[in-house]
Amino acid sequence: MSFARSTNPLTQGTILRWRISLLWQACMLMQTGLLVAWTLGPGRAQDPKLDFFESKIRPVLVERCYECHSAQTKPGELGGKLRLDSAPATARGGTLGPAVLAGQPSESLLIKAIEYNDTSFQMPPDGKLSDQQIADFKQWIADGAVDPRSTDTPGPNDPAADIAKKTASHWAYQPLAEPTSVPPTPDLGPDSDSIDRSIAQKLSAKGLSFSPEADRRTLARRLYNDLLGLPPTFAELEQIVQNPSQEWYPQLVDSLLQSPHFGERMARRWMDVARYADNKGYVFQEDREYPHAFKYRDWLIRSFNNDLPYNEFLRFQLNADRLDPENKSGNLDAMGMLTLGRRFLNNPHDIADDRIDLITRGLMGVTAACARCHDHKFDPVSMADYYSLHGAMLGSSEPGGDPSAMRMVDKPDQGPTKIFLRGNPGNPGPEVPRRFFGFLTSYVQPEMKTGSGRLEMTEAIVDPKNPLTARVYVNRMWGWIFGNPLVDTPSDFGVRCDPPVQQFVLDSLAWDFIQQGWSTKKLIRRMVTSRAYKQQSYHREDAFAIDPENRLLWRAQRKRMDFESLRDALLLATGQLDPAVGGPSVKITEAPFPKRRTVYAYIDRQNLPQLFRTFDLASPDAHAPLRPQTTVPQQGLVLMNSDMVLSMLGSIGQQSAALGTDAGIDSLFQRVLARAPSPQEKQWLLEVLQASGDSAPDLPESRWSYATATFNPENGTVENFQALPRFHQNRWQGNNDNLPDPQLDWAFLSAAGGHPGGRLDQSVVRRWIAKESAVLRVRGLINHPAEQGNGVRASIIVRGKEKVGQWTVLHGSSPTHVDDIHVEPGDTIDFVTDSNSDANSDSFEWKVRITSPDELRSKANSQRDFRGERLEPLDVWQQAAQALLLTNEFCFID
C-alpha cells in the first residue's frame, strides 16, 4: 500500500460527465423500442424551425455542450460517449441511447439533464442553463428537433471496446498452464525448484545472485514467526542448532506445520481477508454482539490445521448450508465469513455490497464495488455482473438459531435480479439473468440458477479453470510468508495491475497448488523450502543499487512482528502465555488482561480500541488487502506504559532475581532474545540492576486518604480512622467485591462522591493533609441525587475535632463553602459523610476544592486528585526485562 498521495487523473468534471454517461447507458436498456427516428432534413435557412435552431439551440450547444460532447473533446473525456456536434451523432446518442426523442421533450434525456431536477443527473455540470434556454430546448424538441448538421462526426473511441481488448490480453485473466521447465543453474543444482531457477535467472540477467543462506538460528526464528506467529524458545533453538541431521530444515518445517499454533497464525491472516469482528458495528436498539463469531474463527483454525483443501475451504464459507446443513461437522459455522460483516443499520443492499466486496476482492482480486452504480471504468465488470451477485446475496437469508447462528440459506422464492440505476434501490432498472462474471464465462459455467445462485457462484469461484482464485490466494500467501506479495495489489488483479516481475513464480505456484489438491500446507512447504526464502536479509550495496525494492528477490525481507506476533511473543517471553487453542473471544485491552493468544482478541468493529489501530491491525470494516506498516511513538507508549504490557512483567523479574545477578542476566537474555548475552551487554544490564531508590513513579504525592471513622456529628470528633482496605472498580471500599461488605457495609469513596455505611462508625472520610502553614478556603458542592431515603449529612472537620461546617442534603444539593481555615503542616481537613442514621439510598456526590483565600491557587481538588491504589514500582529485574523486550532485536525478524 502506498502512502504517497496519488493524483487523480480525472477532473471533477470528467467524473461527473462520465457518471452521467453511464446513467445514459442504463436508461438505454430500458428504452429498447422507444427509439424515435431522428428527423433529418436538408438545411433551409428560410425554415423558421431552422432559424430557431440556429439562433437558440446551436449557440448553446457550442458554448455549453461541445467541450465534452464533440469531436474536439479529448478521447476518454467524451461524456457518455455522446456527441452533440452533428445530427447523426446526436441520433446515435451515447451509451444510454438517444439524448433526444423528437416530439417528446418530457421523455428526452437531454431535457431531464438540463432541467436539473435529479441532483444526480445534471447537465451542464458547471451550472444550469437559464429558464429561457431550457424552454427553447423543449420547444425545439417538441417541434421535431430539426437539425441541419447533417455531416456525421466520427464515432468516439469506445471505452467498452478498449476494456474488452485489454481484458483479452490481461495476464491475470489468462488460464493457468503447466509451467515450462527452467534449466538449472550451476549453483542451484539439478534438484532445485523451478521457481528458484526462474528467480536466479532474472537475478543473473542483472548480474546479481541470491544472498547467502541464513544461519540456523535466523532461519528457525523466521520459520517460527511466519508459520506460527511465535518465537522459538532458547531450548527449542538449541535443539535445532544441535540437530545432527542433514534434514534438519525440512524436519523443522514439517513439525511446525503440524503445530496447532499453525492454524492460529493462518486463521488470523484470513480474518483480515474476511473482515472478522465480534460485533455488527453501529446499530440502533438491537443487540450489537455476534456472540458466536468465535466459532467461525475456530473453524478457520481447525481448517488450516487439518489442511482443508482451499477449494473446500471456500465452498464451506460460501455454501455450507448445502454441504453440512445440520452442522454435524461444524462446517456451517464457516458461513460466518459472509454473515459477520457490518450491518449498516440493516440496509440489505449495503450488507450485500459488503459481502460482494469480500467475495470479489477477497477471493478473486476483482474490484466490483464500482459496478453497484455504473459499469466498471477500467475492468470488465458490468452492472449486470454486480447485480447477479447482489441477487444471490439478497436471495439468501439468515434464519439464525439452530443449527448455527451464522448460517445462510437460499430463500424459497427468488425475486428477479434487477439493476439499480446509480445503485439506487428506489430506481430499479431492467431485469438481468443471474450470471457469474461475464469476462470469465469462457472458463467457468456462468449460469446461477439453483436457488439464489450461490451454489453456482461458489463452483465458478473454485473451478480449477478460474484463472484468478488460485493466483490471488497464492499471492496472498507469498506476502504472508515472504513479507511482500508478488503482486502489490493483492485484492486488485484488474487490467490496471501490471504483471508481476516474478510472474513465472506466481503462475507456476498457482498451477501446482491446484494440481496438489489445493493444499495450503504443501504450498507453504514449497515456499519456505525455496532458496529464495532461506536467504539472508542483509543489505547489499550492489544489489540495492540495481533493485532497491527487492523485486528480484536478492535477499529475504526483514520483518517487524505484526501486532499479534508481538503481543504473543511478549507473553511467551515473560512466561505468561496461555497456549490453549480455540474458544470465546477475550478483551485483551481490559483488566485483568487475559493472557491468551492475540488471535482470540475480541474485535469491536464499531469502536476498535486504539491499541489495535496503533499497531496497524487490519480494519474490520471491510475486506483488507494488506496491512499498513507504520512506526509511530504511540506504539512505544503502549510498550513502555500500558497496563497491558506492565501486567506481563509480573513474574519474570522475580524468577530472574532468584538466580542471582549473573545467571539472572543469562536467563533474561535466553527468555527474551533466545541467546546468551555478551560481556558488554551484561555490563549494560548491570547499570539497571544496580540502580536504586529512584524507580517509583513521579506521580505527585497524594495528600489525600480514604477511610471510615467513628463520627460524632454533634461535637465533630473523628475517631478510629481506618483506611478503606480495597480499591475495586475505581472506588475505595470494604474487602468484599460486592457490597455490602460484612464489616464496612455500603461504605465507599470514589472520585466524585461515595456512600456511607449505615452506622456512625461507618461514616466515610476523605482526608486531606496540609504540607505547610496556610489560610485556606473550601469550595464545594454536595449532592444527594436519590429520590428516596432520608439524605446524608456532610461535615468538614479540621484536626479531627473542629467542626467548621455541616450540611444535610436530601434529594438535592448544597454548596459546602468554608472560609478562613488555618492549618499547620500535618493538620488534617476531613470531609465526613454519614448516613444521617439511615443508609438507604445514600449515594452522594461531593466535590471540593481547597484554595488560597483569593481562590486563585488551587491547593487540592478532590476529584482531580483522586487515585486508586499506588502500584508497586517495577523492580530492577522487571525493568531489565522490559528493556530487552522493547529492543529492535526482539521485535524484528531477520
Added chain:
Amino acid sequence: MHDDQHTPGFAPWSRRELLQRSGFGLGAIAFNGLMQQLAASENSPNPLLPKAPHFPAKAKHLIHIFANGGPSHIDTWDPKPKIAEYEGKELPGETPRTERKTGALYPSIFKFKQHGQSGLWASELFEKTASAHADKLCVVRSMHADVPNHEPSLLLMNCGEPRLVRPSFGSWLTYGLGTDNQNLPAFIAMCPGGYPIQESQNWQAGFLPGIYQGTYIDTKHESVEKLVENVVNRKLSRTAQRRELDIIQRMNAQHIQTRTNDPMLEARIQSMELAYRMQEEAMDVFDVSKEPKHILDMYGPGVQGRQMLIARKLIQRGVRVVQLWHGQGQPWDNHDKIFEGHKKLAGESDQAIAALLTDLEQHGLLEETLVLWGGEFGRTPTVELPQKGANEGTISGRDHNHWGFTVWLAGGGVKGGQAYGATDEFGFKSVENRVHVHDLHATMLQLMGFDHTKLTYRYAGRDFRLTDVHGRIIPEWIA
C-alpha cells in the same frame, strides 16, 4: 510551560541530541555509522511527518466545534421575523418532509441583533461570540444535507458519505498534511461524557491507515492520565524509564550496525525517543490547572471552557485537527422544550467559543486555524407535534431539518463579516446560493491548500476522495 513558544516540528536527532538524550557517550558504539544511517533515511515509515499541501494556504489547522444533535438555525444565526407573522399558522404550501410530523410555524423567542461593522445578525444565544467576533465569521445560512436523520447526517458531515465506511475529514487532512508535532496525536476528537451518536465512526480513518484516525479524549475527566491513554507510567519514574531506554537504544545501535539501510529499524529507534518525549508534552498540554486565572475566567467554568482551552493549547503545539463535540449522544437535539434546551446548551458554549476565538487571535493562531461551528443539520421552523415516546408529549420543540441550516467558519483565510446564502422566508429550505455538505468540504479543503479533486487515495481499485464525485468551491468565502 511551553505556552509562548510554538513547539518545533519533528526533526531527526542531531548527533549531540542523541548523545545527550540516550547517554550513548560511552565510546562503545559506532555512532558515526548509526548517525549516517539515520541521516540517510529519507523515506521514513512515519506517515505523520509534515507534508506540503497542493498549494500554499493560510489555514494549517482545523478546529471543528460540533454542536451535535442539530442546533436550530432560526434560533441562532438565521433570523426569520416572518415566522412570527404566521405564528400558529400552517406553513404556506407543502411542509417539507422531515423525520417526524410537524405542525404550525413556531417563532423563536430569542432576540436577534446586528453585530460588528458588518452588522451580522445573531440571536442572544450566541451574544458573546457574535459581539466579539461578528466581523470574523462567515455565516453560511444556506447549508443543506441529504436526509433528516442523525446517523447518516453525522457521517455525511464528517466523512462525506452517509452510510458507507469512509475516512473522516480529519483523517483526510492528517493524511494530506501530516502533523507538526510528533509528540502529540495528529487528530484529536474530544467529547465529554462518552461518544456522540455513530460513535468513533465520526473520526474514523476508514480505508486510510489506522494512524490517521482521530484519537478520542473524554474531556469529562480532569486528570491527564485519564485523558490520554498510556501517557503515564504508573509503575516507573522518568529517571528509571530513561535508564531503561538507554539500554534499549544501546542494544538497538549494536543491532543496527550489521543491519544497515533499514528504515524500519531506524524509525523504531526514533519513535521510542518520541514516545518518551510525548509523555511530558501530553501531560503539559492537557493540564489546564496551571493556566493563569484570567485565561480560565475568559473561557468560563465547565467542560466546554476546559476543552476549548485544551484545543487552543493543542493547536499552539502543532496538532493538525481538533474536533470538539458538545457532549455524549445528541445534546442539541431538542425535539421538545427547545427554548430551554438551546438556552442551556448555548449558555454552556457561547462564552467558551468566544474565548477560543479571542485566545487564538491573541496567540496569532487564528489566521492559520480554520474554525468551523455547526451541527449535522438544523431544525424546523414548524413545531414538532407531540408524539409519545418521541418527545415528552409537549408542543415545544422542533424537528430535524436537513433542507436548510447554518454553519459558520472563521479564521484561516476565511472572509469574515458575511452571511452567505439564504433559506426561504420561513427558514425551512435553503434557496439562495445553496451549499451542500460536499461543497463545504471542498471549500474547506481549498482553504487548507488542497484541490479536493486531487487529494485521493487508491483503494479497491479506485481513487477515492472526500468529496467523492461532488463538491464545488465557494470563492466568496475565501479572503
